[in-house]
Amino acid sequence: MRHSRILAAAVWVAVLGVAGFGAAYAVASWPTGTRRIAGEGPDATLVAAGRYVATASDCIACHTAPGGKPFAGGLAMETPIGRIFSTNITPDRETGIGAYSLDDFDRAIRHGIVPGGTTLFPAMPYPSYARLTDEDVRALYAFFMVGVEPVREAKRANEIAWPLSIRWPLALWRKAFAPGGAATFDPERYPDPQVARGAYIVQAAGHCGACHTPRTLTLQERALDETSPAYLAGGQVVDGWFAVSLRGEQAEGLGRWSAADIVATLRGGRNREHAVVGSPMNDVVVHSTQHLDDGDLKAIAAYLKTLVPGPSSATYMADRSTARDLANGRGAGRGAELYVDNCAACHRTDGLGVPGAFPTVAGNPTVLSPNAVTLVRLILDGSAMASTEIAPSNLGMPGFDWRLSDEEIAQLATFVRQSWGNAAQAVSTSFASDVRRALRHERSRDDRGVQRQATSP
Template sequence: MRTVLRIVLALALLALVGLGVLYWMQPRPLAPVGDASPPGESAPVALRPAQPDPTTQLIAKGEYLARAGDCVACHTAPGGKPFAGGRAMPTPFGNIYVPNITPDEETGIGLYTPDEFYRMLHTGISRDGKLLYPAMPFASYTKVTREDSDAIYAYLMSVPPVRQPNRPHELRFPYNKRELLVGWRALYFKEGEYQPDPNQSAEWNRGAYLVQGLGHCAMCHTAVNRLGGTQESRAFEGGMIPNQNWYAPSLTSNREAGLGEWSLKDITDLLQTGVSNRGTVYGPMAEVVYHSLQYLTDEDVRAMAVYLKSLPERDTSPPPPSQARLVAPEVMELGRRIYDQQCAMCHGEEGKGYPPAYPPLAGNQSITLYSPVNPIRMVLNGGYPPGTRKNPRPHGMPPFSHMLTDDEVAAVVTYIRVAWNNTGTPVTAAQVNELRTIIPE
C-alpha cells in the first residue's frame, strides 16, 4: 500500500509541474513601453523596427541616380563587365574609349575621393588634372548636386572592382591634343549646379533637374556643330546624332516631337515603357528607356514629363500641305502596293495602327520629320521597342532589307510619309542605299 501511495503522489506532483509549465508557456501581450509590469515580472522589452543602415541607404540612392544618368550604357562594353569601360564611342574626330569606373585602384576610380569625383562630374577634370573630352556629358552633369554626386560615388565604390586597363583614344590630329579643349570649354561649357526656378512648382523643378542634368537629354536632342559643341539657345531643337545615323527630333516643335499637344500619360508611357498611344521608341532612345528610364519612379518620370511638356514652342510655322503631288504616280502606286502587302496587317489600311502595340503612321510626326533617316532605317533593319518592366514583351518590326530593293524601300517610305495627309517629303533610292550599307548596332 505504501508503494502505491508513493506512486500516486509522484504522479500528482508531476501533473502539477506540467500544468505550471503550460501556464508559463502560454503567450501574453507585451505591455506598452512605460507601463508597469505585473507584480513579480520583469519589464517586457518593446519591439521596435530595425533602423535602416545609412550606408546601405546611400548606396541604394546612388544606384538609382546612376541609372538616371544611364552610366552603365556607356561604361560597359558589349559582353563586358558592368562599368569596366572599354567601349568604343565613334565620333566625327575618331574613336573615344570609355574608361573603367569600377573601384579598382589601378585601372578604375578606386583612388578617387568624394571631392575628386565631384570635381570630375562638376568640371570635367579628372583626378590627375586631365581635361575630359565632352563625350563624357559633364556639361550636363555639372548641374548635379554635391549630395547626389556623393551618393553616386558611394554606389560605384560598392560595385565589384574590375582590373581592366583603359584603352587610349584614337583621335585624329589635332583633336588628340587635350590642351585644345580649353578653347572648347570656353565656347560651350558653363559650370554650375542646377538652380531651382522659384516661379515653378517643385515637380517642374525636379523634372528640369533630371532632364537637364543626369538625363543629359540635350546631348542628343540638340544639333552638334563641327567642333562637337551645342548652342544653349538651340537646346532641344533636334538634330542628327553624330556617327549613329539616327535623328533625334526636336522637342520644341509640335511639327516634330514637341510634346505640347501630348497628354502627360502618353509622355510618361513613352519614357517609362517605350510605347504609348502616340508612338514607340526605337534606336538610341530605346536604349535610354531600357537602361535608365524604366527604373525611375512614377513620380520622377511624371516630373520629367511635366518639364518636357512645358518647353516653349520655337517653331510656330504651320505644317506644310501634303507633298503627295510631288510624287510620281507610279512611285505612289508601288509604295501603296508594298504597304498593303507588308505593313497594313499591323499598321492598318488607313495607317491608324493598333496602339500601343502597333504605332499609328497616319499623323505620326516621327514619320514626317525633315530627315527621313529614322523611317528608312526601320524599314531596312526593323527593330524592337525596349523590353521594360511595364512592357516585358514588346511587339517588334521585322526587317525588309533582304526583301525590298532600294527603289521599293524608297517607294513605301515615301508613301507613308505623304499618305493620309501626312506632310513628309519624298525619299530617293540613293538615300536608302546610303543607309543600307550601315551595319545596325
Template sequence: MMTGRLVAAIGLTLPLALPISARAAAADDALVARGAYLAKVGDCVACHSAPKGKPFAGGLPMTTPMGRIYTTNITPDPDTGIGKWSEEDFEKALRQGVVKDGHNLYPAMPYPSYAKVHDDDVKALYAYFMKGVAPVNQANRESDIPFPLNMRWPLKIWNAVFLDKGVYQDKSGRDVAWNRGAYIVQGLGHCGSCHTARGIAFQEKALDETGSAYLTGGVLDGWFASNLTGEHNVGLGRWSETDVTQFLKTGANTHASAFGSMTDVINNSTQAMNDEDVAAMSRYLKSLPAAGGTNGPRYAYDPKATKVSLTHPANDAGAKVYTAYCMHCHGVDGMGYAPLLAPLAGNPNVMEKDASSLINVTLNGTHDLVVQGIPAAYPMPKYSPVLNDQQIADVLTFIRAGWNNGAPAVMALDVAKLRKTTQAAK
C-alpha cells in the same frame, strides 16, 4: 591589469557606441542606394557597358565627327577603373570633363549636363560607384581618332568657351515639380545631349529652355532624336503629360514607340525611376513652347487618299511595298495597334523633316524593349536583307505622304548612305 571600475566603464561605453556605428552603416547604405538610383536616372550603364560586357566596364564604341571613341571603365577597380579616385577626382570628371591624370574627356561624355548636378547627388553617385559596383579589371581602349585630331589640349579651350560650371538653381515662379523635372532633364537625364542640335564644335546649341534650339531634335549616330518641345506636328504638342509619362515608363503610347538609343533609356533608366520624378519630367517637358519643326499646317488625320492608293497598290511602288511588308502591323488606316504596334499616321517621327530615324529603323529594326522584365511582343524587324535602297525609299516616301502626314520624300541615295554607315558600325 584592468581594474573593475575600468572594465565597468568600458562595459557602459560599448552599448552606446554600437548604435552610433550601426547608424553610420545605415547612413552609408542609404547613400549608396541613393547613388544607385541616381545612376539609373543618368543611365550610366547604357554608355559605360559594351554589348555582352560587364556593367560599367566600358568599351562601348561611340561615333563622333572626328572618329570613334570608346567609353571608359568606371568600376572601382584600382588598376583599370576609378578605384583610386577621390571624391574630388570623381566630381571633376563628372562635372568638368577632366580625369584624375589631368586629360580632358571628349564632350560625348555629357559633362556639360552633369555640371548642373547638386553636390549631395555627386556624393551619392561617388558612394555608389565605389561601394555598390563590382570592380572589373578591364583596360580602357584608345580612340580611333587619328593624329593630330586626337590631341586633348584643344578641349581645354572648348571647356572655356562652352562649359557652364554652375549647378542647377530653382527658377522662381515655378513649382517644386517643374523645378525637379527641369533638374533631371537638364542634368543627370542629359536629354539635350541627344535631343538638341550640335554646333560646328560639337557643342549643344542650348543647354536649357532659355535657348531656342533646346530639345528641338538632333542627329546623332545615325538617328534623329526627336523634338521634345510643344511643336504640334513633330514635337509633343499633341501629347498630354500622361502620354509623356506612359512613354517614359513603357517606351510606347498612342503617338509613337521608342527606337535607337531611346530603347536603352527606357530599359535601363526611366522605367526604374519613381513616379514623382517621371511626372516631374513630363511636367517640365510639356511646359516647353513650340520650337523647331516644319512650320507647316497643324496635322489633321485624313485617311481617304491613302486608302484609295492601297486598294490599287500596283499603281504606286511605295504602296506595293507597304501592302507586302508593313500593312499587317500598321494597318490600312496607318493607326497601328498602339501601344503594341506604332501608328504611322501623325507619328512625330514620321513627319519629321529629317528621315534618318525612319531609314535606320527600317534597315536595322529595333533593339528589344524590355519593360518590367517582359520583352515587347512585336519589335520592328530589320529589312536591310530583304529590301533594296529604292524599295525602302519608296515605302518611306509613301508613309511620309500618307494619311495627311505631309513629310518630304526619301531618296534612295540617303538610304544607301545610312546602310553603309550603320553596317560599318557593327
C-alpha cells in the same frame, strides 16, 4: 627688294603663328580651379541615393560593353572625330576610379577634368552634369566607391586620327563651352516645384540635351536649358538614329502627346500610339527611366510639356482619304503598293497601327522628322521594342533591305511621310542608298569587333 618684303612678311606670319599657338597652349594648360565640396561617410542611405542618381543618369548604358561587367567600360561610341571607348568607372584602384577622392570625382563629373589635369572628351556629358547638386555628387561618389563591384579592366585606346587625338586643345573647348561651376541649377526659376524637379532631371542627371539638342560645328550643344528655343529641338543623329524634338511641335515633336503618353513611354518604352525606336533610346528606357519613381516621371513630363514649339518643316492634319483608297484598292503609285505589301499587316491601311503593339505611322514624329534617317533605317534593318518590366514583349519589325531596292525604299518612305495627313519632305533614292551603305559599314565594323574580342587573350 620685293623678295625681301615677301620674306619679312613670311617671317612675321610665322612669328604670329608661333605666338598664337603658344598663347592657346598657355590658356589650355592654365589650371582650372574648382570649388571643393564637403564629404561624408558612405552610409547605406547615401549609397542608395547614389544608386538612384546613377540610374537616372544612365551611367551603365555607356560604361558597360556588350557582354562586359557593369561599369567596367569598353563600349565603343561613334563620334564625328572617331571611335571613343568608355572608361572603367568601377572602384578598381589601378584601372578604374578607386583612387579618386571626392574632389577628383567631382572634377571629372561636373567639370570634365581627370586627375593630372587632362580634359575628358565631351562624349562624357559633363556640360549637363555640371548642374548636379553637391548632394547628388556625394551620393554618386558613395555608390561608385561602395555599391559597385571593382573590376580590373584597362581602357581600350580610342580610335581617333591625329591631330584630333591631341588632348590639350580639348581644354580650350571645355573652357569656352562647358559651364563648369557657373551652371548651378536654380529651382526657383520655375513657379511649379514639379516642373522644377523635371527640369533638374532632364537638364542634369538625364542629360537629355546631349542627344536631343542640336550642336554647332564646334560640337557644343546650342543650348543647355529652355532659355533657348534650340534646347531639345532635335537634330542629332546618334549611332545612326535621329534624336527627335522633345518640344511642342504638333508634327515633329511632342505637341500632340499628353503627359500620360510621355510617362508611359518612359516607363514601358511605348504608349498606345507610339514606341521608342533605336538602340540609344531603348537603352535609356531599359537601364534608366523604367526604374525611376512615378513622381519623377510625371515631373519630367510636366517639364517637357512646358516647352513651346520650335520651327517645323513638317505638318500633320488627320486625313482619312489615304485609308479609304488603300482599303478599296485605289492606292496610286509604287509607294502605296509597297506599303500594302510590306507594312499594312501591322500598321494597317489607316496608318494607325494596333494600340500598344504596332505604332501609328500617321502623325508619328519619327516619320515626320526633318531627317528621315530613322525611318529609312527602320525599313532597311528593322528594330525591336524595348523589353521592360511592365511591357516585356519586345515586339519587332523586320528589315526589308533584302527585298527592296534603294528606289523602292525611297518610294515607300516618301509615301509614309506624305499620306494620312502627313506632310514631310520626300526621300530621295540617293539618301536611301547612303543609309544602306552606312548600315553595311556598321555591320562590317561590328563583325570585326566581335572577331577581335574572340581572339583577344
